[in-house]
Amino acid sequence: MKNMKVDQVILITVTFNSSHFLERLVKAAAKQTYPLKKIVCVDNASNEEHVKAIDQLKKAYPILEVVRSEENLGGGGGFQKGAEYVLKNELECDWIWIMDDDAFPRENCLEKLLEHKDIPGMGSLVPFIYGVELQEYQYIHHKRLSKYLDTDISIGTKLEDFDDITEVETNAFVGPLVKVSVVKDVGVPNGGLFIYGDDTEYMYRISRKYKVCLIKGAVINHRDVIADTKTKNDRGFWKTYYRFRNRLLFIDEFQKDTESGRIGKKIVKKQILRECAKALLKKEYAGNRWLRVECLLRALKDGMNGKYGKVIDPAEFAKRIR
Numbered sequence: 001m002k003n004m005k006v007d008q009v010i011l012i013t014v015t016f017n018s019s020h021f022l023e024r025l026v027k028a029a030a031k032q033t034y035p036l037k038k039i040v041c042v043d044n045a046s047n048e049e050h051v052k053a054i055d056q057l058k059k060a061y062p063i064l065e066v067v068r069s070e071e072n073l074g075g076g077g078g079f080q081k082g083a084e085y086v087l088k089n090e091l092e093c094d095w096i097w098i099m100d101d102d103a104f105p106r107e108n109c110l111e112k113l114l115e116h117k118d119i120p121g122m123g124s125l126v127p128f129i130y131g132v133e134l135q136e137y138q139y140i141h142h143k144r145l146s147k148y149l150d151t152d153i154s155i156g157t158k159l160e161d162f163d164d165i166t167e168v169e170t171n172a173f174v175g176p177l178v179k180v181s182v183v184k185d186v187g188v189p190n191g192g193l194f195i196y197g198d199d200t201e202y203m204y205r206i207s208r209k210y211k212v213c214l215i216k217g218a219v220i221n222h223r224d225v226i227a228d229t230k231t232k233n234d235r236g237f238w239k240t241y242y243r244f245r246n247r248l249l250f251i252d253e254f255q256k257d258t259e260s261g262r263i264g265k266k267i268v269k270k271q272i273l274r275e276c277a278k279a280l281l282k283k284e285y286a287g288n289r290w291l292r293v294e295c296l297l298r299a300l301k302d303g304m305n306g307k308y309g310k311v312i313d314p315a316e317f318a319k320r321i322r
Helices: 019-030 048-060 074-088 109-114 180-186 198-207 238-255 259-281 289-304 314-319
Strands: 009-015 038-043 064-068 095-100 103-105 122-131 142-145 152-154 165-167 174-179 211-222
Touching: 009 019, 009 074, 019 038, 019 048, 019 103, 038 048, 038 074, 048 064, 064 074, 074 095, 074 180, 074 198, 095 103, 095 180, 103 174, 109 122, 109 174, 109 211, 122 142, 122 180, 122 198, 174 180, 174 211, 180 198, 198 211, 198 238, 238 259, 238 289, 238 314, 259 289
Parallel strands: 009 038, 009 095, 038 064, 122 211
Antiparallel strands: 095 174, 103 211, 122 174, 142 152, 165 211
């Protein structure tokens, strides 16, 4: 590293009632062999217990700066707020390192990324994502888009599918390192998506103008979300609204008034109607059938009408579950 220019890097993360994950991230970030300038954490209106834990963490790690929101802005809103905070407060840096709070980079992750900072036309460097529970790489997060933008497709399914440097079209918010000059050019993450697909949209927005390069030698650890296939999850069904609505908005953003865009939205519309049929017919959904259908049809309507924002509140949705 002796001959490397010392670029300034600020890590941005978002947390909501998950100070236990945040602590792991901060500890890992503070141990990077390439030192960070600052960690900016947007606290999405966590409860009192987690606020106290975050305050204790801040005392232990002065590198941590906490930006508090009075409401839950979702991942999209949180990352937008964090990026705007860095830019508006003129926190001088060359890069922002975007990271979900359930990720924690290996010690040399940032150093390995910055070894490739001079790739011509590059706007973002992303690390390989390793799932710590299942102990295997999470290839699904390194993606390209289908022809009609209706589906994310993994670049590969095994390590051998990837070169030392592989261009991707989009990537999860698990460690993408983005040039500040690129942020100023393409804008900040879109808080209007609230949650689900905000990372896909932002990284795709970047890759349409700059190279997004996946660096095989840089690795970041990430939590595996292991689904419980034996029980239905009515309480979390509100996420389905954002998944479908945001996909329709995404297609419109990049293929508006095109034949490909019309086909893409037609595909998503069929997916929504199939989910409605499942909600009405499958016996395991008895009790909350119409709530599911209402959620799905609202996603279709709002997506087709270009409606952004936090429409379905998770807490309010949970109150309606029988």
